[in-house]
Amino acid sequence: METGLKGxxxxxxxxxGGIGSEIARYFTREGAKLILTYLDDERGKAEIKLLEETLKDGRPPGEYITVVADLTVESEVDKIYKAGEDKYGRIDILVACAGVWSETRNVADRPLKEWNMAFKLNSTADFLLTRGFFRNLRKYKEDRAVVVYIGSTAGMIGEAYHHDYAATKSAIIYGLAQSLRVEILDYARLGRVNVVCPGWCATPITEEMLKDKQFVHEITSTIPLRKVATPKDIAAAVIYMASDELSGHVTGGVLTVGGGMNGRLLHGELKPITEDLKPY
Ligand SMILES: NC(=O)c1ccc[n+]([C@@H]2O[C@H](COP(=O)([O-])OP(=O)(O)OC[C@H]3O[C@@H](n4cnc5c(N)ncnc54)[C@H](OP(=O)(O)O)[C@@H]3O)[C@@H](O)[C@H]2O)c1
Known part of the structure; x- marks a missing residue:
């Protein structure tokens, strides 16, 4: 199927990251030109190796540049745009995927520092990235442009003991994205702003937890499909939202990739595990 993402x-x-690196590989297979940014150069280099492998899989390769930057620092975000503009000029699509989970605590025990840090990393960083993107669009006006935020089911239905993380994601899904689906039209007549919300997904963040069968049993008891996502599930949804060919009439959309998860089992006992439960 033609996505129109080539070039x-x-x-x-x-x-x-676990999800971001898969998204990068999906875009590169489509022949997109990538500005890849992350914080830790060592982890980044390892993922770039895998990306290079993807470039060898026979499809017309996309190009890429990498920029190591801390998204909590305004000047570092400006640095990403400077590098991106120097290389490519106009940037057509922003995918804001960086994010961090939080410590498990009751709100009574949440230090203000952690709350503020969660917002800095998950909400303010997305604001800074988006502002840079809109400034680029203003400079290079065209009809089309796309923003895809990576939200979380936590931001839609809440996540007990991770209230800070959940609140940062709600800010993006409901406040930022729903406002900017209109503001983007100032600089791109057919510009679109959408959100992809993963539920549980197997990445380095969740790897250890998902080795515990009882834990997998507990979380999948609230998921109709009874499994967690893999990064491929999320990357495919991002490609759909980023492609004007596939989702050109979708804006302000929130695509949940959570296996139908609708909350947590709070009361009553879990049934015993009766089968060999696979996490994904
Ligand atoms: N995994 C899940 O179950 C799940 C569920 C729902 C939503 N999500 C969301 O999906 C997104 C990706 O999650 P993931 O599981 O792939 O996480 P991950 O593997 O930990 O990746 C996180 C990414 O964010 C980058 N990052 C963190 N702090 C940064 C900073 N200050 N400046 C710049 N970059 C920074 C990391 O860069 P470095 O590696 O260089 O530090 C890494 O590339 C996040 O927004 C997350 O909230 C994940």
Missing amino acids: KTVLLSGAS
């Missing part, structure tokens, strides 16, 4: 310039944050 499009994509700025992807969190490109070294």
